[in-house]
Amino acid sequence: GKFTAEIVPVAIQGSRGEAVLVDRDEAPRRDTSLEALAKLPPAFTPGGRVTAGNAPGLNDAACALVIASAAKARALDARPLARIVGSAQAAVEPKDIFDAPARAIPRLLKRVGWSLGDVDLIELNEAFAAQALANGYALSDM
Incomplete structure (x- = not known):
């Protein structure tokens, strides 16, 4: 409940x-x-x-996600909720797949010139709550 x-x-x-x-x-x-x-x-x-x-x-x-250009959003009179500023990936061994977000996020931040404090929310595809906690802990040193 x-x-x-x-x-x-x-x-x-x-x-x-x-x-x-x-x-x-x-x-x-x-x-x-x-x-x-x-x-x-x-x-x-x-x-x-x-x-x-x-x-x-x-x-x-x-989940569903609709991605559109700013022009299309204006044409539809839709108010964007977010914007994509970059992307990054981290190749890891299959046994380390749960650690990949903590490796990719610093790459992305460097690529776009941001610090972790510039980010309001991080969503990652986690299979277990412990994965989100472990990645959060790994990123806490940033």
Whole structure:
């Protein structure tokens, strides 16, 4: 119930044609307990912390982004919410994929002549909350 106010109810058509209201996070299983979660084995590496109980499901989120030129936005009387000022990438070994944002972001900042303090919000594609925390920690020295 803590994030109930952040969920936007959406009506969808069910598999049998019936109307279904999606108004809660379907990921937490009702039969899950802290005791059962604590007993789950690591999913990827011995001694690891990622388990079937804290990894995201395949249903995790959706997003759409519309990109347009300033002229097209004016023609549509649309108010831009953001602008793209640059991009960067970091090639890493597959085992290091979760660290790639902390490697690419400094490259981007240098390319556009900004410091981290010039950025209002950073969004990265993270599979686990720990990934966002680790990248934030790695960037905190900037």
